[in-house]
Amino acid sequence: LFYVASKRPDLGLVMQRVRNVTKAARIDEALRSAFPSETLRAKLHFVEHHLSHLASAFLVSPFEKAVVVSIDGFGDFASAVWGIGDGSNIRIDGRVYFPHSLGIFYSGLTQFIGFPFYGDEYKVMGLAPYGEPKFLPEMRKIVLLQPDGSFRLDLQYFRHATENVSYQWNDCTPDIGTLFAPALESLLGPARQKTDELTQRHKDIARSVQAMYEEALFHLLGKLHARYGCDALALSGGCAMNSVANGKIHNLSPFKSAFIPAAAGDAGGAIGAAFVTWHALSKAPRKVFCDSAYLGPGFGDDEFAELLKTKDEQLKAENCLVQQLDDEDELCRVTSEAIANGEVIGWFQGRMEWGPRALGNRSILGDPRRADMKDILNQKIKRRESFRPFAPSVLREAVAEWFEHDDDVPFMMKVFQIREPKRALIPAVTHVDGSGRLQTVSREDNTRYHKLILAFQKQTGVPMVLNTSFNENEPVVCRPEEALDCFLRTKMDVLVLGNFFVRRANSATASA
DSSP states (O other): OHHHHHHOOOHHHHHHHHHHHHHHHTHHHHHHHHSTTSOOOOOOOOOOHHHHHHHHHHTTSSOSEEEEEEEEEEETTEEEEEEEEETTEEEEEEEEETTOOHHHHHHHHHHHTTOOSTTTHHHHHHHGGGSOOTTHHHHHHHEEEOTTSOEEEOGGGBSTTTSOOOEEEETTEEEEOOOBOHHHHHHHOSOOOTTSOOOHHHHHHHHHHHHHHHHHHHHHHHHHHHHHOOOEEEEESGGGGOHHHHTTHHHHSSOSEEEOOTTOSGGGHHHHHHHHHHHHHHOOOOOOOOOOOOOSOOOOHHHHHHHHHHTHHHHHHTTEEEEEOOOHHHHHHHHHHHHHTTOOEEEEOSSOOSSSSOOSSEEEEEOTTOTTHHHHIIIIIIOOOTTOOOEEEEEGGGHHHHBSSOOOOTTSOOOEEBOHHHHTTOGGGOOTTSEEOOEEEOTTTOHHHHHHHHHHHHHHSOOEEEEEESOSSSSOOOSHHHHHHHHHHSOOSEEEETTEEEEETTOSSTTO
16 A cells, blocks of 8 residues: 555556465465365465565675665566665665566567567677667666666656556466567667567667666665665675676675675575575574575486486487596596587586576586687577677686686676687687676585586696586476487587486587
8 A cells, every 4th residue: 555655556557466466475275275185284474575585695695794685677566675684684775666677677678679588688688799889878768867876767668567568477488578668669769570680770779778777787886885885785686697787896886795696586586585584483693605506406327327228229329429437537537628629518417506507517518719619509509699608617716817807706697808818718708898707616616517627727728618508498407318318409519427428429519
């Protein structure tokens, strides 16, 4: 009632969202319906959307005290919240309410550029360095920065404030209706259809969208630092997946350190809600620092052996040779040699990563020195747009030598500039603007992956490998049978399942 009285939104849209919230609140009834013969003994605790986001960052961060910020599309009528985290407590001091949202701005403009699917915002980030911010004056008409650090949208350019934009699940993927209004075409020109040619104008719009997001983010962060006088930042929400902006926090804001969790989006809210509830019930002091993303399922060599035995005939038909290399040093040496020879490696190790980034346990690896490796992966393995970049996994101890900023980036959540003299040495992971979305790998984070990269460094002098997610055009593989299927239907040269080294004989990729 307070929200309706103070913000006066469209009441029809509010009632639709209230009905959605009411449905979600009856999860106990859904459980009883799904398991009618069982007694529900669990007690349900409801945690507000953005509090879950804030907790997913701050309560697992290394900071005892930090400014906390959550920015995304929408959740519980808000698109952004901020406050202060201290010990095991989080105090929320400000919000941006529906219908104003940086997430909606970025998603709506992503659709405008011709990328209509959920998650396509990554494509805009990848496309932006190919353009110039020529449309930034127009973007400033769309996003209106406020004196207190917050922001508003000029709602004439969007549909979500006055129309019921469809949001439904289609084959396990969110399907979102058109967010932008016809007035946006009056401002920026015609929208691109997804099958239209990608022109320089579209690249310039992408660069301008990214520049506007960064301008709004750093406007907010500057005001919050001045208000709280705290140098640490815990950032979360779907917009915290913008690794390009995250990499500029140190240079473009007063904050000296920032923690962004491995799953900053809605999936990470599960961890945040759990920590909020645990602290509320236990009253225990905070002592957890989540410095690992390897929280998913893991598998052993017995399972790999059984799978390879089951698929023996298919492997033979593909001219695949299977070796078991139980000596880890030997396994890493042989794999690093294959990478150095230009082969594409499917690397399946340990427990799966939590979050959207492949961090060396469910990864496809390649040689960062090879100029054509990006095209090989995009065309023959990933089957995606040629402009999308690949990431370097770099030894933590080598970051300062190769990048302009030295920091821990274990979850691949930041983009840094590669030092100019080094760029020509690693063209496959150097984006067009000289940047790289790095993952730092330490021996403590991931011993085997660190050992592999170290072996590659000993052979080549380069302390990193190209890393992309282990998938074709699908969710990242989780189980070994999914990894083997992906390997067999693509043009990967090698699959490393635990201690098993599977290689295609006479591979075309290595000599491509």
